[in-house]
Amino acid sequence: MNIKELFNSFCEDDFYSKINLHIHSNHSDGENDFDELIEQAKNLGMKYISITDHNTISGYKNSKYVNDEILIQGVEFDCFYKMSLLHILGYGIDINNEKLNALCAKNQQEQKNDLIRLFKSRHPKKVIEAIHDAGGIAVLAHPCCCNVFNLKDFVKKLKTLGLDGIEAYYPYDRFRGIIKFSSRNKIKNIAEEYNLIKTGGSDEHKSLIK
Numbered sequence: 001m002n003i004k005e006l007f008n009s010f011c012e013d014d015f016y017s018k019i020n021l022h023i024h025s026n027h028s029d030g031e032n033d034f035d036e037l038i039e040q041a042k043n044l045g046m047k048y049i050s051i052t053d054h055n056t057i058s059g060y061k062n063s064k065y066v067n068d069e070i071l072i073q074g075v076e077f078d079c080f081y082k083m084s085l086l087h088i089l090g091y092g093i094d095i096n097n098e099k100l101n102a103l104c105a106k107n108q109q110e111q112k113n114d115l116i117r118l119f120k121s122r123h124p125k126k127v128i129e130a131i132h133d134a135g136g137i138a139v140l141a142h143p144c145c146c147n148v149f150n151l152k153d154f155v156k157k158l159k160t161l162g163l164d165g166i167e168a169y170y171p172y173d174r175f176r177g178i179i180k181f182s183s184r185n186k187i188k189n190i191a192e193e194y195n196l197i198k199t200g201g202s203d204e205h206k207s208l209i210k
């Protein structure tokens with residue numbers, strides 16, 4: 001099964017209990033150790049997780065669980081497009097891919113400092129191309145954080161750049177941009193209209209065990 005088929009086999013109820021595709025470790029701004037998060041997910045009996053650190057895949061390179069079946073290789077890139085900041089998630093990526101590695105942060109400061117990240121934001125076209133080159137799929141993270149007046153049109157433009165999916169299942173209350181009235185249903189409708197894969201995750205920066 002390829003990554004698209006796998007993601008399409010997930011249903012809304014699978015997120016966040018069995019599947020969480022948006023987690024941060026201390027390789028970026030999360031609190032927990034990379035391998036510790038995987039152990040937590042295993043203890044919770046989860047089926048799949050993806051650790052998606054900001055602009056880095058260094059966690060995967062140092063993990064003893066890199067080939068574990070619970071783990072889906074992931075990353076979250078800072079981008080800037082049409083006057084808005086946005087985050088693009090890459091899933092199912094080859095962590096040794098050259099293009100992808102070239103887009104990653106060069107040091108810890110670049111990963112952890114929001115201001116530096118802001119100035120180093122990339123064009124989504126470049127990011128999506130690198131994710132595809134690495135065999136992965138590109139997904140718009142927490143779409144309601146995009147400061148755009150017409151989210152549907154924004155997503156349509158990203159789709160023409162090669163966007164494969166949209167994060168439809170995430171804690172909307174915690175992450176709101178200008179678009180105060182966008183709901184899960186609106187995002188689901190946009191996903192269906194543009195034939196985008198719907199993914200989900202909690203954007204966890206702390207422990208998976210509450």
Ligand SMILES: [Zn+2]
Binds near residue numbers: 076087141142
């Ligand atoms: Zn994000």
Ligand SMILES: [Zn+2]
Binds near residue numbers: 076203
């Ligand atoms: Zn995140």
